[in-house]
Amino acid sequence: MSRPRASLHFTLFSFITLCLSLPASVSGARRDAKAGQVISMTANYWHPVGEKADVQYVMKEGFPDGMIVLKSGDVALNDLSFRDGTLEFDMKPLAQDIPGMRFRQRDSKNGEEFYIRSFPDCRAEDDCIQYSPVISGFMLWNVYPQYQRRAPVVFNGWNHIRLVISGKRMNVFINDSVQPTLAVGELLGNTQQGGLELHGPAAFANLVVTPGKTDGLSPVPLPDSTGSDMNIVHDWLLGPLTSLRYGSTPRYAESPQDPRAWKPIRSERFGIVNLNRQFNASNEAAALSWLKTSVDSDRDQQQQVSLGWIGHAWVFVNGSLITSGKNFYYPESERRSPDGRLSLQNGSFMIPLHRGHNEIMIALYSSVHDDARSRTAYGWGFAMRYEDMRGLAVPR
Numbered sequence: 002m003s004r005p006r007a008s009l010h011f012t013l014f015s016f017i018t019l020c021l022s023l024p025a026s027v028s029g030a031r032r033d034a035k036a037g038q039v040i041s042m043t044a045n046y047w048h049p050v051g052e053k054a055d056v057q058y059v060m061k062e063g064f065p066d067g068m069i070v071l072k073s074g075d076v077a078l079n080d081l082s083f084r085d086g087t088l089e090f091d092m093k094p095l096a097q098d099i100p101g102m103r104f105r106q107r108d109s110k111n112g113e114e115f116y117i118r119s120f121p122d123c124r125a126e127d128d129c130i131q132y133s134p135v136i137s138g139f140m141l142w143n144v145y146p147q148y149q150r151r152a153p154v155v156f157n158g159w160n161h162i163r164l165v166i167s168g169k170r171m172n173v174f175i176n177d178s179v180q181p182t183l184a185v186g187e188l189l190g191n192t193q194q195g196g197l198e199l200h201g202p203a204a205f206a207n208l209v210v211t212p213g214k215t216d217g218l219s220p221v222p223l224p225d226s227t228g229s230d231m232n233i234v235h236d237w238l239l240g241p242l243t244s245l246r247y248g249s250t251p252r253y254a255e256s257p258q259d260p261r262a263w264k265p266i267r268s269e270r271f272g273i274v275n276l277n278r279q280f281n282a283s284n285e286a287a288a289l290s291w292l293k294t295s296v297d298s299d300r301d302q303q304q305q306v307s308l309g310w311i312g313h314a315w316v317f318v319n320g321s322l323i324t325s326g327k328n329f330y331y332p333e334s335e336r337r338s339p340d341g342r343l344s345l346q347n348g349s350f351m352i353p354l355h356r357g358h359n360e361i362m363i364a365l366y367s368s369v370h371d372d373a374r375s376r377t378a379y380g381w382g383f384a385m386r387y388e389d390m391r392g393l394a395v396p397r
Contacts (some may be wrong), residue, residue, distance in 0.1 A: 031155060037211035038088070040078065042067035050075040050109070050198060052059075060332060064206050068097075071201030077106070084194040085220070085384065086212040088164040093204040094156060100203035104166065105195040110138035111284065113190045117122040117201065123154045128340065130154065130183055132171065134190035136275075137271035138282025142379035143369065144265065144328060147271060147341040150183045168220020186223030187270050191278075225270050230282030233272035233334055234361075234385045236396045238263040240291035247287070247373035251364045253320050256291050263293070268384065273309075273343065276367065284375045292383075293362040297394040298354040306352050307345040311380045312367040316352070319359055324350045330369040341369075345386055354393075 002331065041044060044058045047069065054074030060067050069076060080099040081105055083249050094100050094117065101116025112135045123129040131149040133142045152175045154160055165181075169188050170316060172181035176215040199205050227233070240257035257263065276290060298304075308314065308326075312345050315325040330341040352361070367381040387393060 002087060014033065021108070024117075024232060024378045029328075034098070036207040037089070037214070038075045039066055040208040042069045042208065046079055048079060050077050050336055051233065055201075056074070066207065068204055068206045069196045069199060071100075071199055073179075075198050075200050077199075078197045081195060081196050081210070082194055083210065083212070085215055085296050086165075086210065087214040087216070088166070088197070088210060088316060089163050090097045090208040091206045092117070093159045095202040097121075098202050099200070101200050102162075102164070103198040103200065104164070105190065105192040106198050107192040107195040111135060111191050112195055112198075113171075113188055114140065114200075115162075115171075117152075117154055117156075117160070118321045119154070119203075119283065120182070121156055123127050123152070123156045126376075127149060127151050130175065132173070132183065132185050132188075134188070136191055136277045138281065139277040139378060139381065141275075141277060141380045144273060144275070144277075144343045145189070145271070146339050146344060148183065148185055150189060152182045153178065155164070165214075165216050165218055167215035167218040169222040170218050170220060171281060172216075172218055194347060206239070207232070222226065222270075227271045228268065228273075230272060232387045232390050233268060234294055234387070234395060235268045237266050237268075237294045239266045239276070240293070242288040242290055243374065244278075245287045245366055250322070251289060251315055253317050253322070255300075256264065256362060256364070258294075266292070267359055272345070272384040272386065274382050274384060276365075280376075282378050285378055287366065287368065288363045288374055290367070290381070292365065293360060295396060296354065296361065296387075298356055298359060299392040301355050302314045302353075302392065304354055304393070305349060307347075307349045307388065308342045308383065309345045309347045309385075310367070310383035311343050312364060312365065313371075314366075314376075314383065315364040316350075317360075317362040318352050318356070323352055326389075327371065327372040328394050331388045332371060340378050343380055343382060343384065345384055350389075 006115035055072040056076050059069040059070055097120050103112045103114045104283045114133050114135055117130050128149040130152040161176050165172045171185040173183040175182040198202055240263050312329050316323050327335045328337040328347050329335040367376045369379050
């Protein structure tokens with residue numbers, strides 16, 4: 002009987018946390034029949050975020066709590082702190098874009114985001130809807146193709162969206178879906194609690210926040226069969242950034258030389274080495290990141306390796322450049338399957354290993370654009386897997 006008590010304590014804590022965090026105006030808002038807070042979509046309850054917000058607060062027949070028409074940018078709900086529960090709302094895209102909602106928004110650079118790709122073929126595309134963490138100002142849409150799905154979305158009409166959030170898990174229901182349209186096995190942002198923001202271009206209405214209502218969804222992440230794969234290289238050393246000489250091939254001698262400057266880093270869910278957690282999104286010059294690991298081989302051999310990455314990667318083995326490849330989103334011709342996202346399907350190649358100790362080093366320029374723009378605002382990372390571990394020993 003201890004587990005139901007723990008679950009009840011968790012639910013009550015979530016409810017009390019949100020209720021104490023609601024501003025007086027929101028706390029006194031109209032309750033629906035299921036004890037959710039019906040949020041007014043009027044100017045007294047929301048504020049623009051940044052300078053790009055083009056917002057109108059509209060009162061219209063059939064919408065007793067108003068409607069937010071957000072032509073561009075973002076608006077945030079005043080003084081709300083949300084942890085777990087259900088977020089339910091209606092959204093009508095106003096253009097072909099990626100409107101949606103951010104939740105657990107700690108600040109402008111950290112939170113969780115759900116959005117719709119409001120394009121005519123959305124219902125048939127496998128990336129119609131998506132969850133992405135927002136980490137240190139980076140929006141990681143191109144890192145997690147596992148968290149995008151096709152969905153019964155009306156790209157130019159109203160859609161009913163329900164997000165059920167519990168600890169590290171989220172289920173997404175679109176329109177009349179009875180089963181989750183998207184099940185997120187692990188929320189990957191740095192925040193556990195925070196505000197709500199709406200992202201345009203879209204109209205939003207009928208927002209109901211129900212703290213603690215998780216429909217029995219466990220807060221514990223689902224098992225990660227890919228990330229626990231023993232053939233994936235989990236442990237690396239990360240060196241300091243160096244200047245990118247765009248258009249030139251980096252040389253092994255350009256890698257950071259001071260051994261004290263390298264720090265350990267370990268892969269995360271899906272075996273991804275997530276560099277977005279190591280840096281901050283900024284307008285700084287584009288840079289080259291360096292990572293290295295080692296492997297001991299019981300003989301001289303050629304070993305098949307799969308690599309997933311964003312941007313341009315160069316692979317060195319024992320000081321020699323073995324291969325390189327591009328996976329930029331723009332231009333379209335340089336997108337690797339699947340659709341320019343990070344995946345172990347991106348590339349596969351042979352590496353030469355000699356008997357004994359071998360060093361593998363990767364130079365990585367992560368960007369969605371094949372040019373020398375400023376530091377990326379999106380995914381920054383990679384994953385690597387050996388096809389066959391027989392005769393190999395890697396750091397654990």
